[in-house]
Amino acid sequence: MDVxxxxxxxxxxxxxxxxxxxxxQLVLAGAGSGKTRVLVHRIAWLLATAGHSPHDLLAxxxxxxxxxxxxxxxxxxxxxxxxxxxVGTFHSLSHRLLRTxxxxxxxxxxxxxxxxxxxxxxxxxxxxxxxxxxxxxPPKQAQWFINGQKDEGRRAAHVLARGEFERGMAEIYAAYxxxxxxxxxxxxxxxxxxxxxxxxxxxxxxxxxxxxFKHILVDEFQDTNTLQYAWLRLLRGPNSCLMAVGDDDQSIxxxxxxxxxxxxxxxxxxxxxxxxxxxxxxxxxxTILDAANALISHNTGRLGKxxxxxxxxxxxxxxxxxxxxxxxARFIVxxxxxxxxxxxxxxxxxxxxxxxxxxxxLEETLLRQQVPYRIYGGQRFYERLEIKNALAYLxxxxxxxxxxxxxxxxxxxxxxxGTTTLEKLRARAxxxxxxxxxxxxxxxxxxxxxxxxxxxxxxxxxxxxRLDEQSLPLPLHEQVELxxxxxxxxxxxxxxxxxxxxxxxxxxxxxxxxxRQYDPALPVTMSDDGExxxxxxxxxxHFLAEATLDAGDTQAEEDQDAVQMMxxxxxxxxxxxxxxxxxxxxxxxxxxxSIEEGADRLEEERRxxxxxxxxxxxxxxxxxxxxxxxxxxxxLCRPSRFISELPExxxxxxxxxxxxxRPVSARPQVRHQGMAQSQAEEVGLRVGQQVSxxxxxxxxxxxxxxxxxxxxxxxxxxxxxxxxxxxxxxPLTPLD
DNA sequence: GTGGGGAGTTTTTTT
DNA sequence: AACTCCCCAC
Numbered sequence: 001m002d003v004x005x006x007x008x009x010x011x012x013x014x015x016x017x018x019x020x021x022x023x024x025q026l027v028l029a030g031a032g033s034g035k036t037r038v039l040v041h042r043i044a045w046l047l048a049t050a051g052h053s054p055h056d057l058l059a060x061x062x063x064x065x066x067x068x069x070x071x072x073x074x075x076x077x078x079x080x081x082x083x084x085x086x087v088g089t090f091h092s093l094s095h096r097l098l099r100t101x102x103x104x105x106x107x108x109x110x111x112x113x114x115x116x117x118x119x120x121x122x123x124x125x126x127x128x129x130x131x132x133x134x135x136x137x138p139p140k141q142a143q144w145f146i147n148g149q150k151d152e153g154r155r156a157a158h159v160l161a162r163g164e165f166e167r168g169m170a171e172i173y174a175a176y177x178x179x180x181x182x183x184x185x186x187x188x189x190x191x192x193x194x195x196x197x198x199x200x201x202x203x204x205x206x207x208x209x210x211x212x213f214k215h216i217l218v219d220e221f222q223d224t225n226t227l228q229y230a231w232l233r234l235l236r237g238p239n240s241c242l243m244a245v246g247d248d249d250q251s252i253x254x255x256x257x258x259x260x261x262x263x264x265x266x267x268x269x270x271x272x273x274x275x276x277x278x279x280x281x282x283x284x285x286x287t288i289l290d291a292a293n294a295l296i297s298h299n300t301g302r303l304g305k306x307x308x309x310x311x312x313x314x315x316x317x318x319x320x321x322x323x324x325x326x327x328x329a330r331f332i333v334x335x336x337x338x339x340x341x342x343x344x345x346x347x348x349x350x351x352x353x354x355x356x357x358x359x360x361x362l363e364e365t366l367l368r369q370q371v372p373y374r375i376y377g378g379q380r381f382y383e384r385l386e387i388k389n390a391l392a393y394l395x396x397x398x399x400x401x402x403x404x405x406x407x408x409x410x411x412x413x414x415x416x417x418g419t420t421t422l423e424k425l426r427a428r429a430x431x432x433x434x435x436x437x438x439x440x441x442x443x444x445x446x447x448x449x450x451x452x453x454x455x456x457x458x459x460x461x462x463x464x465x466r467l468d469e470q471s472l473p474l475p476l477h478e479q480v481e482l483x484x485x486x487x488x489x490x491x492x493x494x495x496x497x498x499x500x501x502x503x504x505x506x507x508x509x510x511x512x513x514x515x516r517q518y519d520p521a522l523p524v525t526m527s528d529d530g531e532x533x534x535x536x537x538x539x540x541x542h543f544l545a546e547a548t549l550d551a552g553d554t555q556a557e558e559d560q561d562a563v564q565m566m567x568x569x570x571x572x573x574x575x576x577x578x579x580x581x582x583x584x585x586x587x588x589x590x591x592x593x594s595i596e597e598g599a600d601r602l603e604e605e606r607r608x609x610x611x612x613x614x615x616x617x618x619x620x621x622x623x624x625x626x627x628x629x630x631x632x633x634x635x636l637c638r639p640s641r642f643i644s645e646l647p648e649x650x651x652x653x654x655x656x657x658x659x660x661x662r663p664v665s666a667r668p669q670v671r672h673q674g675m676a677q678s679q680a681e682e683v684g685l686r687v688g689q690q691v692s693x694x695x696x697x698x699x700x701x702x703x704x705x706x707x708x709x710x711x712x713x714x715x716x717x718x719x720x721x722x723x724x725x726x727x728x729x730x731p732l733t734p735l736d
Numbered sequence: 737g738t739g740g741g742g743a744g745t746t747t748t749t750t751t
Numbered sequence: 752a753a754c755t756c757c758c759c760a761c
Contacts, residue, residue, distance in 0.1 A: 356747085
């Protein structure tokens with residue numbers, strides 16, 4: 001590797017961070033300032049110049065995607081295989097520690113990971129058993145409470161409960177803690193907390209890892225929560241360095257426990273730390289950066305940072321005031337079509353929005369205009385019902401005591417084991433302190449179940465035992481295939497009516513493919529006396545953990561050139577030449593809930609807007625609607641305060657030009673600003689509707705006043721401009 | 737065990 | 752408006 005060439009390609013600030021001496025560092029990396037590049041090059045520098053081995057380094061990210069990308073870029077840059085280097089998410093690294101040191105962590109060897117869905121089920125079950133009133137203590141809130149406490153590093157015994165509600169919650173937490181321990185279940189927050197406690201309470205282990213990791217590098221540091229920060233501080237040994245890379249202005253996850261304070265106090269906690277600011281932006285035009293800088297300057301308590309570019313200032317930011325969300329969608333889609341007509345690609349365009357509900361209107365319009373699009377977000381592959389059913393069978397094969405898995409498939413597909421039987425099993429398990437599996441076996445052999453129930457439960461037990469035995473010597477994907485067929489899960493979902501069943505079967509097939517391609521990267525632990533079996537089960541266990549920790553993409557990657565649609569949160573870290581931010585209205589963005597929650601939340605919304613703006617490379621559009629249907633009701637909306645926080649000289653109000661619009665088939669219904677519904681419905685008109693007039697040509701309805709046939713319409717005609725016409729007299733034809 | 741009907745909910749998302 | 756959850760009837 002030519003280190004000199006790499007270093008020369010960096011700017012001064014980047015170079016300072018990459019080639020820094022071995023001390024703690026805080027790298028404040030503005031949007032588009034080459035953050036990942038610095039991280040990757042720093043590691044390369046440590047390996048090539050400072051003489052470290054990959055074994056000495058630990059790189060932590062938040063998402064699996066980011067971890068994969070980092071490893072990939074490093075391997076490409078160095079031309080090395082970096083399997084010995086720890087690169088992963090807080091959760092995957094914690095998981096690794098716990099699997100390796102399960103005894104010291106006081107966990108059963110085959111502990112299972114609970115995803116949030118399973119966690120909620122466990123909590124609901126538990127509350128039923130405890131007889132807790134779920135009106136006063138909603139299970140979702142209990143889950144929120146428990147995770148929140150764990151994220152703060154607090155065990156049930158340490159909860160500071162004030163008031164009846166919190167005391168109740170704390171009791172649920174304590175019972176939940178006990179049940180998870182008993183069943184060998186570990187939720188997401190528990191992975192981190194347990195790993196932290198493992199290191200804290202096992203000095204030799206801590207020393208070992210502190211000595212090993214000479215350098216710890218963290219990405220997206222502004223998103224760390226209390227627990228993650230404690231984890232980092234513990235793992236950084238007396239002779240190690242921590243490099244935290246992040247951007248306080250892009251901290252947008254406070255609502256789920258991220259502590260922006262962590263980045264703000266970093267240099268106090270690590271007193272020798274140097275701060276490097278990366279402010280030169282390689283992504284956006286000067287105009288876009290000026291707007292971003294101006295917006296974020298309205299926040300308080302910033303560490304301070306100003307983005308700049310030596311590139312062109314580019315086009316102004318366009319602001320469009322739509323009549324309603326349909327008009328907004330049409331405006332956006334029109335411009336995208338124009339972009340494509342001018343030779344651009346659809347994938348260069350991104351539509352960003354605050355909440356998922358906004359995607360529907362946009363989708364409908366794209367669909368109608370036959371513009372291919374891709375939506376990010378939504379249900380992920382390993383979270384789908386049919387996939388979770390399949391995984392539950394596999395989990396039972398690995399660990400018979402896994403109660404959530406047992407409950408999920410005991411009667412899926414239906415095999416005549418109803419609530420009554422299940423309740424008996426639960427009662428027995430509870431009274432004897434057994435797992436459901438044990439309870440089932442003992443009740444069968446003790447003759448405590450009668451008739452059909454006994455037969456069915458026995459058959460279920462035998463099924464699992466047989467599958468376990470038969471699948472053991474098989475390759476992983478054949479194990480899964482066997483399970484899908486012999487449990488009749490495939491048939492069960494195949495006979496579900498409608499497209500749903502079809503899709504589920506497809507997904508199950510997809511699961512087999514995914515397993516076939518799965519490379520567990522296992523250290524080969526096969527013993528001489530041919531215990532291939534052990535190896536086969538270990539592979540399955542790895543696969544199951546990975547499926548839970550990385551729930552997969554929302555949808556299979558499509559090669560088609562498509563418009564990119566996602567929430568502002570999802571867009572963080574991405575960039576697009578052409579960006580639309582839709583629904584920039586008070587109440588929606590900033591969201592009403594954030595406005596009500598106070599200044600901190602509002603500042604977070606502003607950071608979210610900052611994130612959105614800085615996604616744009618060349619051209620940015622902000623759109624807002626005067627009227628928007630939310631929860632089935634029309635609301636009048638004011639433009640967002642964020643728009644007025646942008647310097648006016650950077651903005652350009654988009655004049656309505658109906659001529660750029662193509663006709664769309666909005667359902668002919670009018671319920672807007674007093675326009676008479678019945679009258680208008682007859683002719684199929686509504687505000688925002690495009691119409692044609694024999695004399696004035698094509699135009700678009702801007703306003704409606706009055707009632708019945710006397711309704712006055714303000715129409716902006718392409719050729720002759722704005723005109724007031726009376727509905728009853730004007731020969732208007734809707735353009736659909 | 738399924739399906740219909742009524743009531744209640746409704747930001748943002750990863751692990 | 753659209754979705755989930757829960758209860759009740761078949």
